Amino acid sequence: MKKFHLLWILTAFLLWSCTEKDNTRPSEEIKIISLTASENPVKAWDTAVITVEATGDNLQYNWEANHGNFRGGGKQIRYGAGECCVGLNTITCRVSNSSGEVSDTIMIRVTSYFDPKNK
C-alpha cells in the first residue's frame, strides 16, 4: 500500500512539473509602437538588430524566439541563428511593468549558409 501511495505522489509531482504556468495579465497602460529588424532575411550565423519602441513607465523587456539566439538585452537586441534554424522564425517581445504585460512578434527568415543568394 505504501508503494502505491509513493506512486501517486510521484505521478502528482510529474503532473505539477509538466504543467504550463501563465500568470501574466494584459496591460492597458503599455503600448508597443513598433517592433522592427535591421535585416530580414538573415543569413545563418549573421545577425539582425531588433528594436522595440513602447510607451509606459518602468518597462521591462523580455525576448523569446522559437528558433535562434539573442545577444544583449533591453529594448534593442541582436538576433542570430545557426543552420539548424533556417526558415521563418518568430521572435516575441514581451514588455511589462507593474500594470501587466503586452507582447508583439516579428517574423524573421533565416536563410541557409549555403544559399547561393547570400553570396
Place this chain on the structure above:
Amino acid sequence: MLKINAFLISSSLLFFIIADKTSAQCCSSGNPFISDAEHPALQSQVLTSSLTYRYSHSSQYFSGDSRFSDLPFKETSYSNYADLQIGYGITNWLTLQAGVGYFFNKTLTTAGLDPYKGFGLGDAELSLKFNAYTNPEKRFSISPSLGVKLPIGVFDQEADHVQLPITVQPSSGSFKYTGNVFISKGIGKKMAVAAFLAYEYSQLIESDNFFYKYGDQWIGAVYFNFQAGKRLGADIQFRNEYRAKSTREHNEIVDATGYNVIFFTPQLTWAFKHNWYLSAYSDIPIYKYYNGIQMSFGYSFSARLTKKIDFIALKAYQKSKNYDVLLRQ
C-alpha cells in the same frame, strides 16, 4: 500483480493527461545517453542505485563527415551533468527503472563574447524492463524494455530577461518514448558479449507559434566484457547513434539536423565490498556524419557509482545471523 496493474494504469493516465501541456522550443535533445547503463533485467527484490557524473566537450563544427572550419568564429560547448538511476526487480521477470538528470552547467562560449550558461533539471525517465528469456547455465539473457522520458526540467531558462539558446537549455521539452532490447551472452568464465538496440520516438511539440519534432533515434551497441581480476572488469563498447532529421512548422524538414556517429567507449569497473561498484569510461567518436552544418560531439568522461542490494539475500543473511546468535545462547 495488483501493483503492476496500478503502475501501468497510472503511467498511461499520466501520459495522456500531460501529453499536450509542455511549453515549446527546439533543437536540444535533453539528457545525454548514459552509455554503460544497460544491463539485463534484475532478479526479484534486487535494487540498484547509480549516480553518474559526466563531463562532455564539443568544439568542432561538422558538415557531412568532415570538419567545417569556414565559420568566422570559434565556439566551444561543454557540460557537467549528473544522472541518478534506480532499478528494482518487482518480480523475476519485471524490473522498474527510474532516472533523472541534472545539469550543473551547460555552457556555450564564443570567443570575445559573454558565454551562455544554462543549468538545472533535465528530463526524467521511467521504464519497464522485462526478463524475456534467461538461461543461467549458458549465461544468456534477453531483456526488452519500454519507457518514457518526461521533460520535467527547465526549457525556457532566461538570463537578464532574455531567453537562452536551446543548446544550453537543460531539458529537451519533448516527451520521448523508448523501446530497446539488451542481449547478453557469457563466454567461458571471464568473458561476455552483449548487444543493445534502442529506438526513441519524440513527440511533436506544438503551441501557438511553435511546431517542432525531433527526428527518431536509433542506437545500436556491441559490448565486450572481460573480468580481468576478482574485482576488476573491463568493457569495450562500439556504439552507433543515428538520429533522423527534425521537422518544424508546416512539416518542413530541418536539413541541418540529424546525424550518424559511431563511438568507441572503453570502460573499467572496480567491484568493492558490499556490492559497491565504481566505473569510469569515456565516449570517443570514431566516425561522425552530420547533415548540414552542426556542432559535432567531441568527447566525454564519465564516472559511475553503483550500489546493489539483494533484499532476499539480505534477509537470508540476517536470518542465519539470528540463528547463530540463538545457537550461541
